Amino acid sequence: MSLINRFHSMGLRTKLMLLLLIITVLPLGLLGMFSYRKASTEIQIKAYEIILENLSQVNHSLTDFVQDIEQLSMYIYSNEDIQEILSKPSSRSVAEKYEDEQTVNGILKSFLGFKSWDIELYVIGVNGERYFTGDFLPPAYRDYQPNWGLFRKTRIAGGGPAWDTHYSLKKIEDYGAVLSSGRLLKSIKTGETLGYFIVDIKESALADKYQKAHQYPGGEVYLLDANGYVISSSPSKQQVGTRLNKSYMAEVLNGTKGYFSTVDEGSDKMIIYDSSDSSGFKMVSVVPIGVLTKESHSIRNLTIFIVISCILISYCIAYLLSDYMTRPLRKLRLLMNEVEKGRMDVTFPSKYGDEVGHLGRSFNTMLRQINRLIREGYEKQIQVQEAEIKAIQAQFTPHFLYNALDSINWMARLHGMDAISKVALSLGNLLRFSIRRGNPVIPIREDMKQIRNYLTIVQLRYRDKINIELDIDEGILDLYTPKLLLQPLVENAVGHGLEMKEGQGTLRIWAGAVDRDVEFIVEDDGVGMNGDKLAKLWEQEGDSGPSAKTRIGLHNLKKRLELHFGTAYQLEVESEAGKGTKVTIRIPCITDPKEVERVV
Numbered sequence: 001m002s003l004i005n006r007f008h009s010m011g012l013r014t015k016l017m018l019l020l021l022i023i024t025v026l027p028l029g030l031l032g033m034f035s036y037r038k039a040s041t042e043i044q045i046k047a048y049e050i051i052l053e054n055l056s057q058v059n060h061s062l063t064d065f066v067q068d069i070e071q072l073s074m075y076i077y078s079n080e081d082i083q084e085i086l087s088k089p090s091s092r093s094v095a096e097k098y099e100d101e102q103t104v105n106g107i108l109k110s111f112l113g114f115k116s117w118d119i120e121l122y123v124i125g126v127n128g129e130r131y132f133t134g135d136f137l138p139p140a141y142r143d144y145q146p147n148w149g150l151f152r153k154t155r156i157a158g159g160g161p162a163w164d165t166h167y168s169l170k171k172i173e174d175y176g177a178v179l180s181s182g183r184l185l186k187s188i189k190t191g192e193t194l195g196y197f198i199v200d201i202k203e204s205a206l207a208d209k210y211q212k213a214h215q216y217p218g219g220e221v222y223l224l225d226a227n228g229y230v231i232s233s234s235p236s237k238q239q240v241g242t243r244l245n246k247s248y249m250a251e252v253l254n255g256t257k258g259y260f261s262t263v264d265e266g267s268d269k270m271i272i273y274d275s276s277d278s279s280g281f282k283m284v285s286v287v288p289i290g291v292l293t294k295e296s297h298s299i300r301n302l303t304i305f306i307v308i309s310c311i312l313i314s315y316c317i318a319y320l321l322s323d324y325m326t327r328p329l330r331k332l333r334l335l336m337n338e339v340e341k342g343r344m345d346v347t348f349p350s351k352y353g354d355e356v357g358h359l360g361r362s363f364n365t366m367l368r369q370i371n372r373l374i375r376e377g378y379e380k381q382i383q384v385q386e387a388e389i390k391a392i393q394a395q396f397t398p399h400f401l402y403n404a405l406d407s408i409n410w411m412a413r414l415h416g417m418d419a420i421s422k423v424a425l426s427l428g429n430l431l432r433f434s435i436r437r438g439n440p441v442i443p444i445r446e447d448m449k450q451i452r453n454y455l456t457i458v459q460l461r462y463r464d465k466i467n468i469e470l471d472i473d474e475g476i477l478d479l480y481t482p483k484l485l486l487q488p489l490v491e492n493a494v495g496h497g498l499e500m501k502e503g504q505g506t507l508r509i510w511a512g513a514v515d516r517d518v519e520f521i522v523e524d525d526g527v528g529m530n531g532d533k534l535a536k537l538w539e540q541e542g543d544s545g546p547s548a549k550t551r552i553g554l555h556n557l558k559k560r561l562e563l564h565f566g567t568a569y570q571l572e573v574e575s576e577a578g579k580g581t582k583v584t585i586r587i588p589c590i591t592d593p594k595e596v597e598r599v600v
Contacts, residue, residue: 001494059364073183083188109133120134165230455470471511
């Protein structure tokens with residue numbers, strides 16, 4: 001289930017690429033595996049047939065060799081000199097025996113010189129004479145027993161050839177396995193037994209004849225007689241002269257030639273054998289199947305290389321196809337991400353005539369409708385905001401004029417005409433500023449100028465009762481602020497904080513840059529407010545006394561800040577009864593009047 005979930009969570013391009021790879025790689029893998037197995041099987045069968053052919057050639061060569069030995073023994077049997085010498089009594093003179101020995105040895109050595117054979121010839125007479133070509137006469141031939149192995153077989157053959165495997169003396173205290181051919185020598189005239197002719201063929205001579213059949217490491221080659229006795233073997237000689245005791249011997253002895261697989265000594269072996277029709281000898285080659293399979297490793301490696309190359313090529317093709325097929329969808333997804341970030345001016349290029357093209361055109365139509373609705377809603381919002389700002393300005397402007405005229409009244413009662421002239425001048429500037437139309441934001445420098453006009457009237461009215469401290473950072477004067485932002489705060493500080501204080505009070509106005517914002521602080525040390533009044537300060541319902549006027553002014557100020565800056569502003573009021581009030585305003589830095597529209 002987790003694999004299905006992972007597949008569903010994959011991107012469309014990845015899914016397409018995986019499907020294309022599966023469609024391509026699966027047939028390639030199956031084809032490669034089938035081709036390798038077929039080629040490997042064919043190579044093994046060919047190797048078996050080659051080994052079998054080699055065994056047949058070796059067996060044919062051994063058959064010719066055996067026939068030559070039998071012809072040699074037949075020649076010795078019919079040789080008149082040997083017949084005559086073996087017929088002589090053992091009591092003849094030494095000189096005659098020496099002459100006979102030279103004659104027989106000459107005949108035997110002539111055969112050795114004519115053939116390049118590694119053999120030893122023995123003529124054993126019943127009259128006690130012994131003739132041989134080697135350096136030593138084995139004791140078994142010197143004092144033979146008529147019923148011993150080869151001698152018994154030759155008597156049974158009655159003058160025909162007989163074969164036997166045994167160990168014989170090669171050198172002093174050095175015995176080796178030999179294949180011996182024997183023939184009973186009889187008098188041609190009387191039929192009387194004259195002796196035996198024996199040919200000892202050294203096992204090494206036989207092994208040389210089938211070395212070419214032993215081609216694989218770990219393999220074994222056996223030369224067996226018709227009864228399964230080992231005449232010769234390679235590379236191990238331990239079983240020469242013994243009956244080969246293997247599980248596969250029954251099939252080898254019952255068959256003539258062929259090959260089959262079996263398990264021998266815990267490993268898989270291939271048994272390949274061939275039989276001689278004339279001699280009955282069997283050539284058996286035992287080859288580990290694992291060695292033969294190595295011959296097909298090059299095909300396996302080539303198959304793997306081809307499959308891997310095809311997979312890489314298929315991967316590239318699948319990647320390019322999936323990328324081409326999903327490119328318009330990915331483009332559409334990126335455009336949707338841009339819309340989520342707020343970009344509404346994107347467009348999908350509808351150059352495709354398929355389903356993706358129809359989807360893209362629908363996306364463009366939907367985006368145009370959304371832009372139209374946003375534009376209409378934005379225009380309505382601007383109209384509402386302008387109407388609210390104008391209403392707010394119309395709300396506090398009469399109140400401000402009333403206070404200014406009230407100040408003029410007091411000045412007229414308490415002072416002379418010069419003071420009234422000064423107040424009238426400041427009041428005129430304020431009136432002109434308040435009724436001026438245009439952008440709702442003005443440079444801080446200009447707003448501070450109007451605050452100073454107002455403070456001029458305040459100082460003329462209250463004289464030494466109010467001490468005014470202004471601390472304005474010159475670096476912010478060229479930035480912009482909503483018109484008459486601080487005027488309600490200054491008016492509240494004078495009218496509701498300092499005017500009701502006994503004795504002299506101080507009004508502090510500070511303005512400067514804090515982080516990336518502009519901060520204004522209007523602080524007085526007047527009568528202040530207790531906790532209950534401060535908590536009710538933002539309530540719009542209540543009495544109609546001085547505190548109600550303070551709430552109206554703060555509510556109007558807060559509403560203006562919300563209309564201009566949304567939530568990107570701060571308005572905090574701190575107050576304590578008997579100690580004064582501190583109002584802090586923080587707004588974003590505005591370097592261009594148009595930025596207010598973007599903030600809103």
